[in-house]
Amino acid sequence: MVIIKEQPCCCYVKVNIPNGVYTLETSCGKNQGIMEPGYRCCYMNYKMIKVMITKNTIRFKCPITNVPTKDNVRVAIDVGINFHIGRGPETEEEDIKKFVYNFGPNRLEELLQEECDEGIRDFLKQIKVNRVRDIKTELTSALMNELKLKFAPYGVVIEQVNIMNVIIPRDLRICLTDTTNYDVFLQKQVKAQENKMLVINNNENKSVLRLKRDNMQ
Known part of the structure; x- marks a missing residue:
């Protein structure tokens, strides 16, 4: 999802910025914005490619186990989340900077897991086990709305939430x-x-x- 490019000792003879990624550049430690795709010749070491982030949809699997229902039966639920970084061309630079400097991929993974876990447990504690498999649509909708609100300030756009499997004893x-x-x-x-x-x-x-x-x- 994220590539951090090491800085050369002198310069790169040639640098190729690929399509399909956001490439954040700094010069003497100051942010220079997002680089356009294409070749750069003699890329000096006072410049730095801070990070590259894919524009593609990212799929995250989140298994939640030992979830109690209203009648105290423990079930397991497999959740799939599709998301991407950056809301659109107008805010892409702002979104990428928010994600890189205030969040980061490791924290994103941790928070996605935590939010899914908390959201599902809060929802299922109101549902009896004989209805768990019948409320996938309601659970998906509630979880997606919560995740959208939580992650939008960090430039993360939640596209889709899927309940892939519900496992009952x-x-x-x-x-x-x-x-x-x-x-x-x-x-x-x-x-x-x-x-x-x-x-x-x-x-x-x-x-x-x-x-x-x-x-x-």
Whole structure:
């Protein structure tokens, strides 16, 4: 995600600034802004490429384990976060400086992990385990809004948050599956009984109509 270029003892004969990265330059220790892509000849040592940061989307995986639900069942959740550095051309230099000087990649990784962990635990402590797999959309939306607010001041743009997997203890998972299957079975039985009653009622109505016709004759 971030490349820090070492300073030469005298100068570089040639420096190539690639496309697809933000390249922050300093001269005699003073910030010179973002360099344009292309070749530089005889790049002197009083200048320095402070850092290179990719413009591409970065994918971060964040497994959260041992999360208690409302009924105190411990579950695990795998979260995936897509983000990039820099909000746009108008603010890219400001965003890159904020990220490099006030934040940095190591702190970003730590804070992403901490914020995901805290956000998911706060959300799931209000949800019972039998609903955990049904609230992925609500959890994703809540977590994404929190992360956007938290990281925007550092020039980090959260693009997408995905709940990739929800892991429930095996014995409880089997129990929930059996319960779901039993509920489906009951619903089918109720539906079948209702259909039988409709058939009986229809037959009775037909019999009544037939008797009325016979009496009228």
